[in-house]
Amino acid sequence: MRRYLLPEYIVERDDLKCTRCKICVEQCTYGVHNYNAIKNMIESRSELCVDCLRCVLFCPVNAITVRRNPNVYKENYHWTYEFITSIKRQADTGSALLSGMGCDKQNLTYWDKLLLNACQVTNPPIDPIREPIEIRTYLGGKPKMLEFEFNDEDITLGTKLGPCLCAETPILFAAMSYGALNLNVHEALARAAVDCGTYFNCGEGGLHPSLYKYSDHTIVQVASGRFGVDLKYLSVGAAIEIKIGQGAKPGIGGHLPGEKVSDDIAMVRMIPAGTDAISPAPHHDIYSIEDLRQLIYALKETVEYTKPVAVKIAAVHNSAAIASGIVRAGADIIVLDGVRGATGAAPKAIRDNVGIPIELAVASVDQRLRDEGVRDEVSLIASGGIRSSADVVKAVALGADAVYIGTAALIAMGCTLCQKCYTGKCPWGIATTDPEISKRLNPEDAYKRVVNLVKAWSIEIKEMLGAMGMDAIESLRGNREQLRGVGLTDRELEILGVKMAGE
Amino acid sequence: MYARREHAGSYSDDKILGSCALFGMMNLTCERFSSKEPVHAISCMRERGNGLGGGFAIYGIYPDLADLYAFHVMYMDPLSRRRAEKNLMRDFRILLSEEIPTKESNEFLDPPTFWRYFLEPKPSKLRDENVSSDEYVVRRVMGINTGVRGAYVISSGKDMGVFKGIGFPEDIADFFRLNEYRGYMWICHARFPTNTPGWWGGAHPFSILDWSVAHNGELSSYGVNRRYLEMEGYGCAMKTDTEVLAYALDLLARRHNIPIELIAKVFAPPYWEEIDAMKPKERLTFAALRRVYGSLMMNGPFSIIAARHGEMIGLTDRKKLRPLIGGMRGDFLYISSEESAIRSISPSLDKVVRPYGGEIIVGRLRDLRVMETPTLVGRVYA
Ligand code: SF4
Ligand code: SF4
Numbered sequence: 023m024r025r026y027l028l029p030e031y032i033v034e035r036d037d038l039k040c041t042r043c044k045i046c047v048e049q050c051t052y053g054v055h056n057y058n059a060i061k062n063m064i065e066s067r068s069e070l071c072v073d074c075l076r077c078v079l080f081c082p083v084n085a086i087t088v089r090r091n092p093n094v095y096k097e098n099y100h101w102t103y104e105f106i107t108s109i110k111r112q113a114d115t116g117s118a119l120l121s122g123m124g125c126d127k128q129n130l131t132y133w134d135k136l137l138l139n140a141c142q143v144t145n146p147p148i149d150p151i152r153e154p155i156e157i158r159t160y161l162g163g164k165p166k167m168l169e170f171e172f173n174d175e176d177i178t179l180g181t182k183l184g185p186c187l188c189a190e191t192p193i194l195f196a197a198m199s200y201g202a203l204n205l206n207v208h209e210a211l212a213r214a215a216v217d218c219g220t221y222f223n224c225g226e227g228g229l230h231p232s233l234y235k236y237s238d239h240t241i242v243q244v245a246s247g248r249f250g251v252d253l254k255y256l257s258v259g260a261a262i263e264i265k266i267g268q269g270a271k272p273g274i275g276g277h278l279p280g281e282k283v284s285d286d287i288a289m290v291r292m293i294p295a296g297t298d299a300i301s302p303a304p305h306h307d308i309y310s311i312e313d314l315r316q317l318i319y320a321l322k323e324t325v326e327y328t329k330p331v332a333v334k335i336a337a338v339h340n341s342a343a344i345a346s347g348i349v350r351a352g353a354d355i356i357v358l359d360g361v362r363g364a365t366g367a368a369p370k371a372i373r374d375n376v377g378i379p380i381e382l383a384v385a386s387v388d389q390r391l392r393d394e395g396v397r398d399e400v401s402l403i404a405s406g407g408i409r410s411s412a413d414v415v416k417a418v419a420l421g422a423d424a425v426y427i428g429t430a431a432l433i434a435m436g437c438t439l440c441q442k443c444y445t446g447k448c449p450w451g452i453a454t455t456d457p458e459i460s461k462r463l464n465p466e467d468a469y470k471r472v473v474n475l476v477k478a479w480s481i482e483i484k485e486m487l488g489a490m491g492m493d494a495i496e497s498l499r500g501n502r503e504q505l506r507g508v509g510l511t512d513r514e515l516e517i518l519g520v521k522m523a524g525e
Numbered sequence: 526m527y528a529r530r531e532h533a534g535s536y537s538d539d540k541i542l543g544s545c546a547l548f549g550m551m552n553l554t555c556e557r558f559s560s561k562e563p564v565h566a567i568s569c570m571r572e573r574g575n576g577l578g579g580g581f582a583i584y585g586i587y588p589d590l591a592d593l594y595a596f597h598v599m600y601m602d603p604l605s606r607r608r609a610e611k612n613l614m615r616d617f618r619i620l621l622s623e624e625i626p627t628k629e630s631n632e633f634l635d636p637p638t639f640w641r642y643f644l645e646p647k648p649s650k651l652r653d654e655n656v657s658s659d660e661y662v663v664r665r666v667m668g669i670n671t672g673v674r675g676a677y678v679i680s681s682g683k684d685m686g687v688f689k690g691i692g693f694p695e696d697i698a699d700f701f702r703l704n705e706y707r708g709y710m711w712i713c714h715a716r717f718p719t720n721t722p723g724w725w726g727g728a729h730p731f732s733i734l735d736w737s738v739a740h741n742g743e744l745s746s747y748g749v750n751r752r753y754l755e756m757e758g759y760g761c762a763m764k765t766d767t768e769v770l771a772y773a774l775d776l777l778a779r780r781h782n783i784p785i786e787l788i789a790k791v792f793a794p795p796y797w798e799e800i801d802a803m804k805p806k807e808r809l810t811f812a813a814l815r816r817v818y819g820s821l822m823m824n825g826p827f828s829i830i831a832a833r834h835g836e837m838i839g840l841t842d843r844k845k846l847r848p849l850i851g852g853m854r855g856d857f858l859y860i861s862s863e864e865s866a867i868r869s870i871s872p873s874l875d876k877v878v879r880p881y882g883g884e885i886i887v888g889r890l891r892d893l894r895v896m897e898t899p900t901l902v903g904r905v906y907a
Contacts, residue, residue, distance in 0.1 A: 145745060145825045154796050156797055166817075167780075167781045168783065169781075170783065179806075179810045179813055183816065494819075494822060496815070496822055497749060497819075497825075499749060499819070503748030504748060
């Protein structure tokens with residue numbers, strides 16, 4: 023059947039500049055560039071290009087340009103390019119469309135409509151270069167109050183606090199599994215977590231034995247497939263996260279095709295090599311909140327109450343009620359993953375249409391937990407599409423304790439958001455387990471880039487806190503007085519719990 | 526309601542100076558004294574106020590009725606009094622009620638009326654609710670302040686009372702005829718409001734039960750302090766950040782039974798760096814305080830003088846962005862925004878205390894020691 027798809031991108035080469043070094047031919051994992059020896063020319067098959075920009079950045083003479091195909095369908099606000107292309111692709115293949123990374127739709131980002139406060143005159147801003155500003159963040163369950171024992175002149179703390187995570191910055195690395203990513207990426211994230219004094223979440227594919235040495239800074243995940251879960255795995259991490267859902271595909275499980283399950287991945291996931299690794303949509307032992315409570319306590323028992331247990335859910339319509347149930351079920355940390363949350367592979371229809379923006383979810387969960395008087399007994403992590411230090415600050419002001427970043431960390435390593443992670447051919451060596459392509463990601467280099475990113479954001483967070491006249495992040499947590507909205511309806515402002523700018 | 530415009534000075538520039546004056550004076554042997562010295566001292570710092578708020582909390586003023594809760598209630602209109610008194614009569618046995626005597630004066634445009642009630646909770650109601658009488662009183666105060674329009678309980682402790690309003694402190698003292706009262710501890714405030722409208726209820730000190738707080742500064746953390754206290758049942762009705770200090774003191778001291786030295790460490794905690802360097806036992810305590818009560822950290826510039834029966838404290842934020850100084854002479858402890866105010870009534874002092882940021886000055890009855898460096902957990906006086 024002839025394909026009726028327009029090439030999305032046009033790859034152009036300045037032939038006068040091109041030295042025939044063939045670097046682009048090697049670098050493109052999609053086979054766009056080919057050397058024609060007879061013509062002594064490099065030819066490019068534009069229709070295969072995914073706009074990952076690998077060749078563009080690697081061409082030593084800057085001879086390559088990738089741009090959007092100027093041929094477009096007749097302009098139509100209803101039948102956009104995306105819908106026409108999707109229909110044609112499905113007519114060709116008869117299958118559900120897959121996509122990688124997070125939802126890329128307009129109008130779901132509230133961060134850009136929230137503005138931060140700063141001190142003028144009546145209280146002095148604080149200069150982070152000269153004065154300490156603290157962003158250390160503890161995550162875990164807490165008692166409602168402390169009791170002290172008084173003995174003559176002596177005071178002793180009588181309350182024992184539960185286990186917790188102590189992050190030197192409110193930024194943690196989100197769950198991304200071994201299998202979706204390769205070991206180099208995991209190693210880079212783990213080392214960055216150690217360096218930044220924060221935590222990396224190994225995701226649902228188990229933890230490679232070579233990374234156990236970083237396990238003080240590792241959150242181990244237990245998902246519906248139970249891959250790689252055994253006593254050692256649970257005991258080695260700093261915290262355990264039960265994954266109920268993820269923002270990119272709420273209500274959907276995962277599927278790592280057999281061809282990607284190499285010997286090593288099979289060993290870590292504890293499944294036979296070459297078999298499909300399927301995470302069911304639900305945990306088949308959790309059909310209700312009571313069941314979740316059992317799993318939380320089964321895990322706590324297993325590690326003898328030495329580690330906090332987190333529960334991660336996708337932000338959906340009734341997140342607030344679910345979150346309150348999760349607190350009562352005994353979780354120490356709640357992770358909310360918004361509609362922008364990313365993934366290696368998800369059905370496009372789900373990715374783009376299911377779930378709610380993280381900003382609204384954090385606001386309503388924080389408020390609900392306060393209404394029930396339990397907000398300070400748990401920690402709240404916001405996740406899904408956090409793009410900058412300002413997003414982090416706004417998330418904390420809305421009510422989160424900390425954030426997870428995934429996509430941002432991958433972008434720091436080289437990812438260009440081409441959204442083709444599901445192909446397994448990531449030209450940047452990130453979302454691939456192909457041993458050859460994986461070599462493109464140097465863990466040493468990638469780790470440094472991620473550390474730099476977190477350090478840079480942490481400095482900016484301190485700058486913003488200082489400008490608001492605060493020297494500790496706990497004073498920002500849930501402090502919506504420091505936020506104002508622009509371009510929002512009354513109802514939106516009400517749900518976010520913020521005033522309109524100018525009020 | 527605006528008063529004494531001429532004091533603002535028609536030639537003064539418009540610059541908003543975020544400053545207020547605090548002054549506290551306590552006789553450590555519980556000897557009661559008149560308004561003369563405290564009023565003189567606070568009026569010495571006129572520069573720091575702007576006539577939009579002044580007030581006093583006086584302890585030991587109702588010795589004959591010391592077993593009863595003394596409510597000072599501000600009424601914006603006659604209707605509000607009828608509504609509030611309905612509540613009071615329903616919930617309390619009122620043993621005495623009277624209008625607080627004030628001086629006829631044309632200094633004030635249309636001041637609210639002030640009443641005081643000496644009361645005790647109705648035993649049957651108390652039984653029904655099954656709470657301590659203090660808790661009962663706090664709930665009823667919240668009920669009136671957030672639920673009865675135009676009525677505000679400005680103090681509710683025993684054998685103490687708050688007198689405050691719009692004006693310079695000396696005018697307020699005049700208005701309430703404070704020269705007729707004697708107390709063993711006086712907390713005084715002159716206000717320069719910036720963030721919140723100058724209104725009678727917004728003047729300091731703020732008070733709940735026998736806690737009273739006078740505050741100079743602005744809390745950037747107000748948003749989270751308020752949301753935390755709301756979670757604990759404290760409704761913030763007074764449109765100002767100082768209110769949260771009074772409620773936080775009540776919550777921590779009364780309901781959570783935390784000693785004042787440690788409460789100071791909740792409001793102005795040591796840096797994590799300092800906590801990390803402490804001995805294990807202290808580290809555990811201070812880390813726990815910050816983790817559990819982080820939402821009550823008072824962030825932003827502040828100095829406060831707070832008091833309850835038998836105890837007066839002074840505290841600044843941990844960066845000391847507002848002034849505070851303490852002094853002692855004989856049985857008297859003074860805490861003030863400026864040393865000059867203390868010297869104006871006691872030119873010579875036995876001891877001057879200049880606390881660092883986050884350090885607390887504590888004065889207790891019959892306890893002449895003044896705590897200067899309470900970083901040690903082990904030093905709390907009974
Ligand atoms: S897919 Fe990437 S590497 Fe290949 S031609 Fe396109 S931009 Fe270049
Ligand atoms: S991880 Fe790789 S495949 Fe996925 S979006 Fe980024 S560059 Fe593309």
